[in-house]
Amino acid sequence: MTTEGEKAAAPAxxxxxxxxxxxxxxxxxxxxxxxxxTNFAVGIYVARSLGLTAFGVFSLAWLTYxxxxxxxxxxxxxxxxxxxxxxxxxxWRAAAARSSGAxxxxxxxLGAVCLVIGLGVGGSVGSAFAxxxxxxxxxxxxxxxxxxxxxxxxxxxxxVNDLVWGVALVPAMxxxxxxxxxAAFVLAWGASAAVAALYGCFQSGIRPRLAQARGWLHExxxxxxxxxxxxxxxxxxxxxRAYGLGGIVGVGAVxxxxxxxxxxxxxxxxxxxxxxxxxxxxARVLRQAPHRLAAFCLLLxxxxxxxxxxxxxxxxxxxxxxxxLVLGGVWTSASALVVPAVLGVAGASLGVGxxxxxxxxxxxxxxxxxxxxxxxxxxxxxxxxAAVAGTAGSAWGVAAATSLGSAVWWLQLRSALREHRxxxxx
Numbered sequence: 001m002t003t004e005g006e007k008a009a010a011p012a013x014x015x016x017x018x019x020x021x022x023x024x025x026x027x028x029x030x031x032x033x034x035x036x037x038t039n040f041a042v043g044i045y046v047a048r049s050l051g052l053t054a055f056g057v058f059s060l061a062w063l064t065y066x067x068x069x070x071x072x073x074x075x076x077x078x079x080x081x082x083x084x085x086x087x088x089x090x091x092w093r094a095a096a097a098r099s100s101g102a103x104x105x106x107x108x109x110l111g112a113v114c115l116v117i118g119l120g121v122g123g124s125v126g127s128a129f130a131x132x133x134x135x136x137x138x139x140x141x142x143x144x145x146x147x148x149x150x151x152x153x154x155x156x157x158x159x160v161n162d163l164v165w166g167v168a169l170v171p172a173m174x175x176x177x178x179x180x181x182x183a184a185f186v187l188a189w190g191a192s193a194a195v196a197a198l199y200g201c202f203q204s205g206i207r208p209r210l211a212q213a214r215g216w217l218h219e220x221x222x223x224x225x226x227x228x229x230x231x232x233x234x235x236x237x238x239x240x241r242a243y244g245l246g247g248i249v250g251v252g253a254v255x256x257x258x259x260x261x262x263x264x265x266x267x268x269x270x271x272x273x274x275x276x277x278x279x280x281x282x283a284r285v286l287r288q289a290p291h292r293l294a295a296f297c298l299l300l301x302x303x304x305x306x307x308x309x310x311x312x313x314x315x316x317x318x319x320x321x322x323x324x325l326v327l328g329g330v331w332t333s334a335s336a337l338v339v340p341a342v343l344g345v346a347g348a349s350l351g352v353g354x355x356x357x358x359x360x361x362x363x364x365x366x367x368x369x370x371x372x373x374x375x376x377x378x379x380x381x382x383x384x385x386a387a388v389a390g391t392a393g394s395a396w397g398v399a400a401a402t403s404l405g406s407a408v409w410w411l412q413l414r415s416a417l418r419e420h421r422x423x424x425x426x
Contacts, residue, residue, distance in 0.1 A: 035146075035162045035165075037166075038162065038165060038166040038169060040262060041169075042169065042173065042185075042189055043062075043258070043262045044262065044327065045173055045177070046058050046182075046185050047255075047259065047262070047327055047328060047330045048327070048328045049177055049180070049185075050180075050182065050185075054124070054182055055255045055258065055259075055330065056246070056251035056252060056253075056254040056255035056258070057124050057125050057128055057182050057251065058128065058182050058185060058186070059242065059254050059255060059257075059258040060125065060128070060242060060243075060246070060251075060254065061128040061129060061131075061132045061182070061186055062258075063238055063239050063242050064114065064129065064132060064239065065132060065136070065139065066238065066239070067232060067236055067238075067239050068106070068107070068110045068111075068114075068136060068140070069139070069140065069143060070231035070232055070234060071106055071110065071228060071231065071232055072102075072103045072106040072107065072140045072143070072144065073143070073147070073227070073231055074224060074225075074226075074227035074228035074229070074230065074231040074232065075102055075103075075106060075217055075220075075224045075225075075227070075228050076099045076100070076102035076103040076106065076144060076216070076224075077099055077103060077143070077144050077147035077148070078147075078223070078224070078227040078231070078279075078359070079099075079220035079223045079224050079227065080095055080096065080099040080147060080148060080151050081147055081150065081151045081279050081283075082223060082279060082283060082359060082360070082362060083095075083220075083223075084096075084151050085150075085151045085153075085279075085283050085284065086153065086283075086284055086287075089152070092148075092151065092152050093204075093206060095216075096148040096151070096152075096204065096206055097206050097207065097208060097209040097212070098209050098212045098213065098215065098216035099144060099147075099148060099216060100141060100144045100145065100148060100206065100208035100209075101208040101209040101210040101211070101212055101213045101216065102213040102216045102217060103140045103141055103143070103144035103208075104137055104140065104141050104144070104208050104210055104213070105210055105213040106140060107136040107137035107138070107139065107140035107141065108136075108137050110133075110136060111132075111133040111134065111135075111136035111137055112133060113133070114129050114130070114132050114133030114136065115129075115130050115133030115134060116133075117129055117130075117133075118130030118131070118132070118133060124181070124182055124183075127181070127182070127183040128182045128183050128186050130183070131183045131186040131187045131190070132186055132190070134187070134190070135186065135187060135189070135190020135191060135193065135194065136190070137194075138190055138191070138193050138194025138197045139190055139193045139194075139197075141194075141197035141200070141208065142161065142165065142193045142194070142196045142197035142200060144200075144208075145157075145158070145161055145196075145197065145200030145201075145203070145204065146158040146161065146162070148204065148206075149161070149203075149204070157203050157204070160203070161196050161199060161200050161203060162196070164195065164196045164199050165192055165193055165195070165196035168191075168192035168195040168196065169188070169189070169192040172188035172189070172191055172192045173185070173188055173189075175188060176188035222364070223362065223364050226364035226365065226367070226368045227364060227367075227368075229368055229371075229372070230364075230367055230368045230371040230372075231371075233371050233372050233375040234371055234374075234375055236375070237374075237375035237376075237378040237379045237382075238378070240379050240383075241378065241379055241382035241383060241394070241398070242254050242257070244379075244382070244383040244386065245257065245382065245383070245386050245391070245394055248383070248386045248387060249386055249390050249391055249394075252333070253333075253386075253390070253391040253394070255330060255333070256330065256333035256334050256336075256337060256391055257334075257337065257341075257391065257394070257395065258334075259327055259330040259331070259333060259334025259337075260334045260335075260337040260338060260341040260395070261341065262327065262334070263315055263327075263334060263335070263338060263341075264308075264311065264312075264315075264341060264342065264345060278300060278352070278353075278356040279356050279359045279360060281296075281356075282296060282297065282356045282357055282359065282360035283359075283360040285360070286360045286361065290420070293357055293360065293361075293417065294357070294413070294414075294417055296353075296357075297353035297354055297356055297357040297413065298353060299353070300352065300353035300356060301349060301350045301351065301352050301353025301354060301406075302350065302353070304349035304350075304352055304353075305346045305347075305349040305350045307349075308342060308345045308346040308349050309342065309346050311342070312338060312339065312341075312342025312343075312345075312346075315338050315342070316338060316339070318335075320332075320335070323335055333391070336391075336392060337391065337392065337395045340392070340395035340396045340398070340399045341395055341399075343399040343403075344395070344398045344399035344401075344402045345402075347399060347402035347403035347405075347406055348402040348405070348406065349406075350403070350406040350409075350410075351370075351374070351402070351405055351406030351409035351410070354370075354406070354409035354410045354412070354413040355367060355370070355371075355409055357413045357416070357417070358370070358409070358412060358413055358416055361416050361417075361420055363412075363416045366412045366413075366415070366416050367412070369412065370405070370408050370409045370412050373405060373408050374401070374402070374404075374405030374406075374408065374409070377401035377402075377404050377405050378398060378401045378402065378405070380397075380401065381394075381397030381398050381399075381400055381401030382394045382397050382398045382401070383397075384397055385397025385398070
């Protein structure tokens with residue numbers, strides 16, 4: 001029988017839980033703001049320093065890094081967030097050591113592949129890829145610390161780590177600008193990330209256990225390999241679209257698309273910042289109040305979609321003079337893609353909430369199915385649109401594809417929630 005004191009304590013506990021969630025979400029936003037604004041500044045600086053074609057080459061290296069990053073997240077950090085969020089510190093520390101070791105191992109192995117490919121290709125593209133291979137281990141280890149800190153509920157440390165990266169970037173970018181090549185900018189960007197990765201070891205007091213990486217991959221294989229395919233299909237779709245767009249329209253079109261993404265940078269900082277903590281928060285909601293998971297996911301996805309549309313409306317009011325001041329010669333091509341780019345992000349935002357719910361439910365099979373479908377739509381829409389109407393057609397094709405993909409995410413979440421309610425729970 002519930003006592004009066006227990007009844008009075010329940011609302012207070014809920015308020016305390018909401019404040020704690022708000023605090024963790026705030027640190028997620030602050031951390032991603034630091035990370036994305038740093039990336040935004042790097043992109044702007046490179047675009048103004050190198051011009052449209054060289055910026056397109058840099059964008060290809062950047063997108064390749066995105067593919068490798070998602071490999072590491074799927075195998076190393078995504079299982080960590082799903083299974084070790086809110087656990088006792090001893091369990092978290094052991095898992096974080098093995099998870100960061102796995103991320104470092106992935107960076108070393110795939111970095112070697114990029115180095116060999118870059119040396120074989122040659123030219124400006126080859127040198128950019130070779131330099132990317134050198135800096136990949138540091139880049140992936142720095143990202144692994146961020147996810148480990150959010151799993152532990154200490155987002156402040158992730159924020160400080162990204163600030164360290166941003167500070168280290170300043171002198172590195174200055175030196176790269178003096179050299180004036182794409183390869184120099186890639187090295188500067190990655191070397192500064194390695195500084196932050198080393199600092200993450202001091203922050204956590206944990207040394208990455210590279211020797212235990214294989215054990216981690218084996219233990220988490222039921223989630224890790226599905227998340228690997230899911231994440232790679234997401235970033236791989238963007239990579240295929242970039243390569244295909246470059247082949248159909250030209251490398252300058254890749255730079256134009258990347259320029260439009262830079263215009264969305266501040267909003268994408270919010271979107272990615274929430275993504276750092278939403279899976280962990282959805283997992284907590286599932287443990288504490290499973291009947292509220294659907295509402296949490298709907299609020300998350302709908303709120304982000306509305307925010308994307310508001311940001312897009314603000315971009316349409318930017319005068320050409322200000323846009324050229326920011327992006328230089330890239331502005332004219334990028335500004336023409338604002339409307340479809342914003343609609344594409346809004347459509348994808350709707351699916352983010354459902355994706356967080358499926359991750360929290362550990363429904364890796366359903367989330368993999370959704371991501372493969374969404375990625376196929378993304379590539380088909382992006383390349384089909386490019387073949388029909390060039391760069392603008394590619395942007396509109398992606399906008400339609402993301403909306404269709406989000407609908408599938410929500411249908412799968414509804415089915416997963418129905419199955420979860422039918423399972424016996426203690």
